[in-house]
Amino acid sequence: xxxxxxxxxxxxxxxxxxxxxxxxxxxxxxxxxxxxxxxxxxxxx
Ligand SMILES: [Zn+2]
Numbered sequence: 001x002x003x004x005x006x007x008x009x010x011x012x013x014x015x016x017x018x019x020x021x022x023x024x025x026x027x028x029x030x031x032x033x034x035x036x037x038x039x040x041x042x043x044x045x
Pocket of ligand 1 (some may be wrong): 009011027030033
């Protein structure tokens with residue numbers, strides 16, 4: 001199975017059925033996350 005976690009805050013969001021145990025990244029319901037505010041991730045300057 002696969003776990004879906006928030007790419008912004010790391011919160012567990014959901015799980016999906018997959019053959020392998022894997023972690024997918026999505027976005028949780030937090031307002032700051034939904035607005036796309038990144039926490040210290042400045043990869044595009
Ligand atoms: Zn989040």
